[in-house]
Amino acid sequence: MATAQQLETTEESTPPEQMVDRSKGRLWPRYLVLALGALIFVFPFYYMLIGSLQKEPDTSLAGAVPTGGLTLDNYSQINDRLNLVQALANSGIFTGGVLLFTVVFGVLAGYALARLHFRGQGTLFAVMLLVQIVPFQLLVIPIYVMVVRTYGLADTYAGMILPFAINSTAVFIFRQFFMQLPEDLFSAARIDGAGEFRILWSIALPLVRPALVTALLLTFIGPWNEFLWPFLVTKEADMQPLAVSLANYISNIAGRAANPYGAILAGAVVLAIPAVVLFVAFQKHFTSSDLGSGVKG
Amino acid sequence: MKAEAETASTDKPSSSRSRRTAILGRQPLGLVFAAPYAVFLAAVFAYPLGLAVWISFQDYFFAAPGAQVDRPFVGLENYKTVLGDPAVRRSFLNVIQFLLINVPLTVVLSLVLASALNGAIRGRAALRVAYYIPYVTASVALVAVWLFLFSSGGMVNQLLGPLAPDPSWLVNSALAMPVIAIFVTWKQLGFFILLYLAALQNVPKELYEAAAVDGARRFRSFTNITVPGVRPATVLVVILATITGANLFTEPYLLTNGGGPDGASSSPVLVMYQKGIEQGNPDTASAIGVILVIGVLLISLVNRKLLERD
Structure with a gap:
């Protein structure tokens, strides 16, 4: 994930490369490829929604374009089994905790790494990069030993949040954006007698707001979608985030339900909607380069 | 690490100040700002990494918190156990099969779609969103649809009719x-498309214009300009896709019901979970983890060497 910086600097406004071929006719193969691709990417989402609304699973091709008989029964069925509200609240607390720690401590760390000179800065930066290469899953056993066995944090929000508390990719994005701000801005503020905290809060942060959005979006999908870790820490059903309780439903109970796929898909829709809505709403920020061009000039 | 002109030039450093600077750096406040993050990294990254290696050399087992138990050093015993276990070997072979399919497919499809998208004038934003939506959605939710699509009576088999595989996709060991x-x-492609899209902006436009003047067909300019132009991004894509593959857990756990049929789709992380937590052998599980990390690092190094030469 050390690529956030590259994502950030995408120049969406540059004229497309094939200004060279002027004939309109030669554009259609490109759009055919793109449209086919988009269909393959989006169809399962559409099918998820349709499947969740069908009373009986209809797997024929015609079933994908139902003409009637749609129902919300599957949603009440999954709600009876999982307590959707509780599961969503758990997902929300898990995700909210991670977002809070990332915003507070991640911004401070990103600012220090980009703009302050202190002992150990190089080491910290190197470790931050290393974290992005060594995947979390490989540390799962020792972290499980620590969190669950040594500190007894099983079935607590603290145990769930702890390993994810500060998202390193977000720290990296913050650092990159603080680095792009002109040095003059900082020396001027320092000469005027502003403290570092004041500079960070009232000068630097407002300028990097797009980075904040991007970093928060990326941080959001981590804990919201995470399965393995909360699955290991939570054994009590009423502590489980939605991803975990839905997964347990898929692997244990589904076989006994009247329309298992309908209920599973209804749960999947509920799990998918927040992330999809956020990314569609903020899609401009996800690759925006407005800040990059704003300060470089 | 910074090269910028600094505010220190405006100060008149006294001797005590310069000593402090030598020990803590020019802006010791940075230590305060970075401390929570540094403590966090030490606690949930550096220490567990060391602990994983240490556990893998012990006869380690779970005990009640605070209990004094003897966990003797056993050298390479856990590694011998793990490498002699057919289920573990199977899982590593599975992940190699996974990477042989996933990595080339990822590189080719994401580069082709990114360069098509790069040239598209209309509908760019909407298409981009369509491509990265699976990436931002939970695996658990997506697995649900794929289970539905690929079940024995699912839409894919309905479409294939007599061509449908028997046994069906997810219960067929091949x-x-x-x-x-x-x-x-499919799930990760959107992220790699964004990555290539960023890399494509750095390929000089003049090269395409020159090629067009020389009468090169679009396919030629793709292979001769685009592909070499985004090579650093390709290195990154290969490495990141490899890491994702090494992490495989949710999909075999849910999509094929715990790595089935009969271990045909088990992954090292799944076996780690089964051995370490379900069966209570964190020592052998840690050994699997260490082998996996070394494997990923080796693959990354070889990739860099192969793709970054010349």
Whole structure:
């Protein structure tokens, strides 16, 4: 994930490369490829929604374009089994905790790494990069030993949040954006007698707001979608985030339900909607380069 | 690490100040700002990494918190156990099969779609969103649809009719792992498309214009300009896709019901979970983890060497 910086600097406004071929006719193969691709990417989402609304699973091709008989029964069925509200609240607390720690401590760390000179800065930066290469899953056993066995944090929000508390990719994005701000801005503020905290809060942060959005979006999908870790820490059903309780439903109970796929898909829709809505709403920020061009000039 | 002109030039450093600077750096406040993050990294990254290696050399087992137990050093015993275990060997072979399908497919599809998208004038934003939506959605939710699509009576088999595989996709030992590889390719592709899209902005436009003047067909300019132009991004894509593959857990756990049929789609992380937590052998599980990390690092190094030469 050390690529956030590259994502950030995408120049969406540059004229497309094939200004060279002027004939309109030669554009259609490109759009055919793109449209086919988009269909393959989006169809399962559409099918998820349709499947969740069908009373009986209809797997024929015609079933994908139902003409009637749609129902919300599957949603009440999954709600009876999982307590959707509780599961969503758990997902929300898990995700909210991670977002809070990332915003507070991640911004401070990103600012220090980009703009302050202190002992150990190089080491910290190197470790931050290393974290992005060594995947979390490989540390799962020792972290499980620590969190669950040594500190007894099983079935607590603290145990769930702890390993994810500060998202390193977000720290990296913050650092990159603080680095792009002109040095003059900082020396001027320092000469005027502003403290570092004041500079960070009232000068630097407002300028990097797009980075904040991007970093928060990326941080959001981590804990919201995470399965393995909360699955290991939570054994009590009423502590489980939605991803975990839905997964347990898929692997244990589904076989006994009247329309298992309908209920599973209804749960999947509920799990998918927040992330999809956020990314569609903020899609401009996800690759925006407005800040990059704003300060470089 | 910074080269910028600094505010220190405006100060008149006294001797005590310069000593402090030598020990703590020019802006010791940075230590305060960075401290929570540094403590966090030490606690949930550096220490567990060391602990994983240490556990893998012990006869380690779970005990009640605070209990004094003897956990003797056993050298390479855990590694011998693990490497002699057919289930573990199977899982590593599975992940190699996964990578052989997933990595080339990811590189080719994301580069082709990114360069098509790069040239598209209309609908760019909407298409981009369509491509990265699977990437931002939970695996658990997506697995649900794929289970529905690829079940024995599912839409894919309905479409194929008599051509449908028997046994069906997810319970067929020859097809379970390829389906998982394709699922992960599909899910992650949007992220790699964004990555290539960023890299394509750095390929000089003049090269394409010159090629067009020379009468090169579009396919030629793709292979001669685009592909070499984004080579650093390709290195990154290969490495990141490899890491994702090494992490495989949710998909075999849910899509093929715990790595089935009969271990045909098990992954090292799944076996780690089964051995370490379900069966209570964190020592052998840690050994699997250490082998996996070394494997990923080796693959990354070889990739860099192969792709970054000249």
